[in-house]
Amino acid sequence: MTFRVVHYINQFFAGIGGEEKAGEVLPELRQGVVGPGAALAAELKGQAEVVGTIICGDGYFAEHMEEATAKILELLNSCKPDILIAGPAFNAGRYGTACGAVCDAAAKQLGIPTVTGMYKENPGVDMYRKNTFIVSTADNARGIKEAVPTMAKLALKLLKKETVGLGPEEGYLERGVRRNYFLEETGAQRAAAMLAKKLRGEPFVTEYPMPVFDRVEPNPAVKDLKNATIALVTSGGICPKGNPDHIEASSATKYGEYDISTFAALSEADSETAHGGYDPTYANKEPNRVLPVDVLRDMEKEGVFKKLYDKYYTTVGNGTPVANAKRFGAEIGQKLKKDGVSAVILTST
């Protein structure tokens, strides 16, 4: 059986026209190869067939990203593809962005592997390197002779589910995503060997270079606390008894939003923690220890601030990836802002 490949290109490589046509060409599907697809088909060496080519103007894509992506996915799906290959886009910024966006959407929504090609400084690289394989190309179309065979080779590996090596070996720009693999020696042996090298002053390669974190500057203090609405948000996993939304004990993929407008305090009878990273005994017995509704109600009564916000937001911060945490934070922040919350107390575990 040969694999089914769909190729994505812009109006220029389809031979429709240059910049003057970029805004006019709506997504369309043509059977078989178009333009650089011929070279691609040759490099697939009969193991995979380019069954269709999707064409879209770069300008049109940039100005109608959502509609264009939806239409392209529909066309793509109708081809029953095993893989999507986009470009190469070289250093064309809008083309690169379109290739990246289409690959990202195809991977996420159709679950198929994707490959594209760009010059390393194409803005599409930084936007989409984590989401697709971007083969490193020259900055102009003269580099097509080198780019296409590399893209085809990588595509065949992905189709055959072979192990993909490091970027420099395979010709793609480092994606910045971590993948597990097995080595010859145990971790302990590797550590003992690395220590010997480090002590001798010989070069050694760390298996994980230190990550870089965002730092969020806290907002200035609330000036008018008496008229403030205060919200509670926690990563300590407090949720209604029974964890109705099934927030995961670790690696949370969601957060919960729960009403506390009628609660003077939380209790063992109505709340518990979903968190799998600490001893839950004391949080389950007295959930206010993690989400201090009781104390805040007292302060509300005393007039220290005006109102405790009616809802609380909660998730589990146990092995939860930064990407998920960042998304939760942005969404929760928007909701609180919309409801006029003045300040938030964030509690952990």
Place this chain on the structure above:
Amino acid sequence: MKLELHKVKVTGVQWGPVTELRNGVLTVNKAELLAKVSGDERLASLDADLALPGEKTRIVPVKDVVEPRCKLEGKNEVFPGFIGDVESVGMGKTLVLDGAAVVTCGKIVGFQEGIVDMSGPGAQYTPFSQTNNVVLIFTPAEGLERHDYEEAGRLAGFKAAHYLASAVKNSVKADVVETFDFPTLAQAMTAHPGLPKVAYLYMLQTQGLLHDTYVYGVDAKRIIPTLICPTEVMDGAIVSGNCVSACDKNSTYSHLNNPVIRALYERHGKDYNFVGCIITNENVTLADKKRSSSYATKLAKMLGVDGMVITEEGFGNPDTDLIMNCRKAETLGIKTVLVTDEYAGRDGASQSLADACKEADALVTGGNANEMILLPPMDKVIGFPDFANVIAGGFQGSLHEDGAILVELQAITGATSELGYSKISAYTM
């Protein structure tokens, strides 16, 4: 201190009328085993089963794995503070049933217990698919407090492991005898002139229920960092009472066989002079973290070491302990290599650690624990599979109708060992 490990190879396990070890096959009298282990009223029921390498068998939820060991010569018994008295161990002769293991499995205590598959794609991630397993299955007495339940299950595992070794000790002869000699500090300091001195900083998980580790029976969150002789570790001076996510729990089995101690011994006298092992804890308060990291690295400085391997247990919160230990050691002029694992998200695209410092330039990884794996249905499931949806690494819908389980590696016992027990690593794609 000198310890001989008398290892008898075990290549199979079966039930039979008499507990004995013949031609590599461990035969176990089940009734006798259960009688030795039972008697704890905290456990409402107690049963045992067998799981062999290659079988289509799944064990879930796994709490601990213990290697059968007992003393042949020398004072006291293994697992001091639990089986043995609290007197010092690590000298004399110890019998090891190499290739056998006791796996404890019972209704879940927290969220952190794990899965062991004896075959299929999950088997390559857990070392305990390669051992001939005697599995203890238990349920707690009604209303039993969770800390008490955890302790009861833990003790059952030690009793069973000690029983299996003791029952055969008079009738077996070692296939291999390994000798580990650890000199006095006075001798160590002058040995191997010209070679750099190194130590091992051994971090023990101590965050609470299902997050505790015990040293001679003492809850390690109450210790000040201290020295331990590597041979004491081989006699069970350190035991696990935790499942800080199953993948990076250091089981009692992996403490007994600590691979870092072994790897440092292998290079001892060649690349460096291995002079000491320091244990420290991973408590939850900032004061404890500061105190323990300062004290542990100060001990290393007092030993005058040039380098140190530091192993973590767990992730997230203990990443801060790891980084404090690293930074303080490097600041004192001690070169470090860290062993940890990663939580980079299911797509591998997020930061792998919760803390970082520029001094941590030499790190060995046990892989990304968030990576997903589909564990196919098995012919036999020992334990309680329903918990797959709620254990760390699982999610609502993890357990499929046909018995398959879609989980993160996090849920597989020993998958991303931070003692560097297995060959897994990760690279940046």
